[in-house]
Amino acid sequence: MSAYADRLIEAVRRKDTPLCVGLDPFTDRIPALFGDAREDTSAVLKFGASIIEIAQQHAAVLKPQLGLFEQFGEMGYATARLLTEQARGAGMIVLLDAKRGDIGTTAEGYARATLGPKPGFDADCVTVNPYMGLDTLEPFLSVAERASKGVAVLVRTSNPGAGDVQDLQVGGAPVWRRVGEMLSGATQRLKGVSGWSGLMAVAGATYPEEARALREVMPDALFLVPGYGAQGASAADAVAGFVTKPKGLEGGVVSSSRAVLYPQAAQAAKNMSEWRAAIGDAMAAAAAELRAACAR
Ligand SMILES: O=c1ccn([C@@H]2O[C@H](COP(=O)(O)O)[C@@H](O)[C@H]2O)c(=O)[nH]1
Numbered sequence: 001m002s003a004y005a006d007r008l009i010e011a012v013r014r015k016d017t018p019l020c021v022g023l024d025p026f027t028d029r030i031p032a033l034f035g036d037a038r039e040d041t042s043a044v045l046k047f048g049a050s051i052i053e054i055a056q057q058h059a060a061v062l063k064p065q066l067g068l069f070e071q072f073g074e075m076g077y078a079t080a081r082l083l084t085e086q087a088r089g090a091g092m093i094v095l096l097d098a099k100r101g102d103i104g105t106t107a108e109g110y111a112r113a114t115l116g117p118k119p120g121f122d123a124d125c126v127t128v129n130p131y132m133g134l135d136t137l138e139p140f141l142s143v144a145e146r147a148s149k150g151v152a153v154l155v156r157t158s159n160p161g162a163g164d165v166q167d168l169q170v171g172g173a174p175v176w177r178r179v180g181e182m183l184s185g186a187t188q189r190l191k192g193v194s195g196w197s198g199l200m201a202v203a204g205a206t207y208p209e210e211a212r213a214l215r216e217v218m219p220d221a222l223f224l225v226p227g228y229g230a231q232g233a234s235a236a237d238a239v240a241g242f243v244t245k246p247k248g249l250e251g252g253v254v255s256s257s258r259a260v261l262y263p264q265a266a267q268a269a270k271n272m273s274e275w276r277a278a279i280g281d282a283m284a285a286a287a288a289e290l291r292a293a294c295a296r
Pocket residue numbers: 022024065097156157158159202204226227228229230231255256257258259
């Protein structure tokens with residue numbers, strides 16, 4: 001199998017947009033058309049399955065937010081696995097947002113559970129938290145190397161409090177920059193023939209200046225950029241850390257969850273075909289807006 005980075009960048013080029021659809025199930029926002037998600041996880045499964053059917057037309061990548069499935073207990077976990085299988089079966093790349101991070105021996109379990117084959121999730125990539133140190137990433141990197149998968153590392157996150165720790169100065173540079181520097185060996189290990197690495201850096205769209213600076217530190221890492229849409233960042237901000245290549249700007253994927261899952265028109269839909277149309281419109285608009293931002 002080709003390297004994760006090559007598969008990802010090829011899929012993004014084919015779709016001609018860096019849009020990554022986030023799958024974040026919120027019980028109070030899943031329309032009643034699917035059943036009552038507060039009482040029945042089959043409503044979450046039906047909602048997720050319909051989202052994937054539409055998303056596969058507009059985006060190369062799906063990012064299930066595992067925490068929001070885990071809130072439903074074992075059935076939620078099983079639902080996330082079924083949806084991961086559906087998305088991969090439909091040719092989408094699945095980037096599991098699980099934000100794992102623990103001592104090496106425990107991390108081995110997490111790596112098998114997320115990237116490993118059944119009974120693991122068999123996701124293409126998983127998000128990890130590096131703030132316990134490089135050794136905690138090793139099990140994920142080993143599985144990723146062996147199975148042509150990716151590892152997306154939190155470097156400069158999108159949340160308002162991101163700077164509380166990540167902006168602290170260490171030897172004249174912020175922590176997030178030091179983390180980016182620390183990841184250079186891992187980046188080389190997951191490099192594909194395209195020159196891009198499957199060691200992805202999570203760089204929030206809400207901090208475009210930091211994303212630009214991070215690109216200098218991590219020239220080969222594909223970025224996973226959350227924060228576009230519901231968190232207020234524009235398409236231009238979202239691609240700030242991308243790079244100019246002969247075919248225009250590229251360099252990663254931009255995720256959007258709430259803005260494409262729960263647009264107003266979909267919340268007001270009276271039937272399934274209205275809902276499908278509203279979701280399709282929201283995803284098409286996001287895909288086009290990001291495509292245009294990449295072309296500038
Ligand atoms: O820095 C980060 C890292 C991860 N996330 C996750 O991305 C989505 C964002 O959802 P939106 O509805 O598009 O705001 C969500 O799953 C977060 O857990 C992030 O926002 N920032």
